[in-house]
Amino acid sequence: MAKYFLGIDLGTSSVRAGIYGEDGSRLAISARTYPIETPVPGASLQDPELWWSRTCEAITEALSLSELKGKEISGISFCGQMHGAVLLDNSNNPVCPAIIWADSRSEKECAEITAILGKTVLRDTLMNRIFPGTQAAIIHWLRKHDIQTWRRVRRILLPKDYLRFRMCGLFNSDPSDASATLLFDQNQRDWSTDVLKKLGIPIEFLPYIVASDQVIAETEGIEEVTGIPDGVPLVLGGSDQAAAALGNAVLDEGVMFVAVGTGGQIV
Numbered sequence: 001m002a003k004y005f006l007g008i009d010l011g012t013s014s015v016r017a018g019i020y021g022e023d024g025s026r027l028a029i030s031a032r033t034y035p036i037e038t039p040v041p042g043a044s045l046q047d048p049e050l051w052w053s054r055t056c057e058a059i060t061e062a063l064s065l066s067e068l069k070g071k072e073i074s075g076i077s078f079c080g081q082m083h084g085a086v087l088l089d090n091s092n093n094p095v096c097p098a099i100i101w102a103d104s105r106s107e108k109e110c111a112e113i114t115a116i117l118g119k120t121v122l123r124d125t126l127m128n129r130i131f132p133g134t135q136a137a138i139i140h141w142l143r144k145h146d147i148q149t150w151r152r153v154r155r156i157l158l159p160k161d162y163l164r165f166r167m168c169g170l171f172n173s174d175p176s177d178a179s180a181t182l183l184f185d186q187n188q189r190d191w192s193t194d195v196l197k198k199l200g201i202p203i204e205f206l207p208y209i210v211a212s213d214q215v216i217a218e219t220e221g222i223e224e225v226t227g228i229p230d231g232v233p234l235v236l237g238g239s240d241q242a243a244a245a246l247g248n249a250v251l252d253e254g255v256m257f258v259a260v261g262t263g264g265q266i267v
Contacts, residue, residue, distance in 0.1 A: 002021065002022065003021070003022045003074040003075075004019055004020065004021055004022075004027065004066070004068055004072055004073055004074060005019070005020050005021075005022075005073065005074060005075050005076070005077070006018070006019055006059065006062070006073050006075070006076045006077075006228075007019075007020065007076075007077055007078075007079075008055060008058075008059070008076065008077070008078050008079075008080075008160075008163060009078075009079050009080060009240060009243075010051060010055070010078070010079075010080030010081060010159050010160050010163055011080070011081055011240065011261065011262070012036070012081045012100065012101075012102070012261065012262035012263065013033055013034070013036070013261075013262050014031045014032060014033040014034065014054075015031065015032055015034070015051060015054050015055050015058055016029060016030070016031045016058065017029065017030050017031075017055065017058035017059045017061075017062040018030075018062065019062050019063070019065075019066045019068065019073070027065075027066040027068070028062045028063075028065035028066035029062060029065075030057075030058040030059075030061035030062040030065060031058060032054035032055070032057050032058045033054070034046060034047070034050045034051065034054055036100070036102065037097060040105075042103065042104040042105040043099075043103055043105060044099070044100050044101075044102035044103040044104070044133075045096075045097035045098065045099060045100070045103070046097060046098045046100055047094075047097055047098070048086050048094045048097075048098050048159075048162050049094070051098075051159070051162065051163065052162075052163065052166050055163055055226075056222075056225040056226045059226040059227065059228065060225075060226060060227055063227050069227070070223065070226065070227040070228040070229050070232075071229050073228060073232055074232070074233070075215070075232065075233045075234075075235055076167070076219070076228070076232055076233070076234050076235065077234070077235035077236070077237040078160045078161075078163060078164050078235075078236070078237035079160055079237050079238055079239060079240045079242075079243035079244075080158070080159045080160030080163070080177075080239070080240055081100060081101060081159050081160075081240060082101060082158070082177060082180050082239045082240065082241065083100070083101035083133050083134050083135055083138075083158075083180055083181070084098055084099055084100035084101050084103075084133070084135065084138065084158065084159050085098065085099050085135050085138045085139060085142075085156055085157075085158075086098045086156070086157040086158070086159060086161075086162040087099075087142075087149070087153045087155075087156055088153070088154060088155035088156075088157065089152045089153065089154055089155075090154045092155065092165075095149055095152045095153055096146075096149050098159065098162075099138045099142070100133070100159070101133040101134075101263065102133055102262070102263070103132065103133050103138065104132045104133065105132065105141055105145075106132045106133070106137035106138055106140065106141035107132045109132075109137050109140040109141045109144065110130045110131060110132060110137050112140065113130050113136060113137060113140055113182070113199070114130055116198050116199065117195060117198060117199075121194075121195065122182075124187075125185050125186065125187065125192060125194075125195070126182050126183075126184065126185070126186065126192070126195065127179075127186040128179070128180060128182055130182055134180065134181060134182045135156070135158070135180075135181035135182065135183060136181060136182035136183050136195075136199060137182070139156065139199070139201055140199060143200060153205065154205065155171060155205055155207075156201075156205045156206055156207075157171065157173070157207060158173055158177045158178070158181070158207075160177065160237060160239075160240075161173045161177070161207060164217075164234055164236070164237070166222070167217075167219050167220070167222055167228075167234060168216075168217035168218065168219060168220055168234055169217075169220065170216060170217050171207040171208065172207050172208050172209070172210045172216050172236055173206075173207040173208075173209055173210075173236075174209065174210060174211065174212040174236045174237065174238050174239075175189055175209060175211070175212070176212060176238040176239040176242035176243075177238060177239040177242075178191070178209055179239075180239065182195075183195055183196060183199075183201065183206070184209075189209070190209050191203055191206055191209070210236050211236065212235075212236050212237060212238040212242075213235065213236070214235065214236050215233045215234065215235055216234060216235075216236050217233075217234045218230065218231045218232060218233055218234060219231065219232040219234060241259065241265050241267055244257065244259060244267070245257065245267045250267055
């Protein structure tokens with residue numbers, strides 16, 4: 001029997017749901033847009049609930065266009081915009097809008113983080129340069145400038161991982177997305193306990209790290225809003241640029257791709 005797979009890409013300005021056959025052929029794709037909120041200079045915010053509702057709409061339309069039933073989907077995976085922070089309370093509800101990668105309010109905090117951690121840690125452990133919009137900078141900014149909101153935080157997720165949480169109730173992330181948070185030890189392939197301690201971030205706030213290609217759960221309780229029944233395997237997935245590199249066969253030295261969207265990347 002033929003197998004069909006659903007891919008979900010949570011971008012900066014839209015979410016896309018695509019249905020593909022086992023051979024990689026595309027049966028259908030649907031997209032829904034959402035705004036970036038800029039209530040004050042430098043802020044870039046989005047509503048996680050709007051992400052979810054637009055994702056449900058895109059999945060429903062993709063199923064209709066493909067003329068498939070939700071029960072015919074053999075697996076679902078995810079990619080999405082990197083760096084940002086979805087902040088949840090002890091009831092797993094957002095305490096504020098998601099602060100995404102384009103938020104530039106944490107510029108001063110980047111210099112503070114560099115001084116706290118040291119350039120050697122940034123180079124040899126985190127293997128990234130710090131810049132506004134990375135999760136470490138966002139959290140450091142929030143702890144300084146909105147302590148009341150920070151006190152309500154009990155979970156911190158990357159954008160794509162929030163969508164998967166809504167489908168199964170588990171908190172996980174993968175190395176490709178976690179690697180760009182400036183909280184991830186690239187050598188140990190897990191969160192850096194030393195960095196988290198120095199920045200005052202409880203490790204229990206962060207999701208468990210699982211390989212991108214692992215089935216970690218099954219869908220539960222989303223059939224009414226998506227058409228996808230309980231029991232469909234969920235594969236963890238990866239960051240959008242890592243997924244794009246794989247999809248474009250950028251796997252060897254000397255091969256490059258350039259992405260121009262809301263942000264621009266060279267991989």
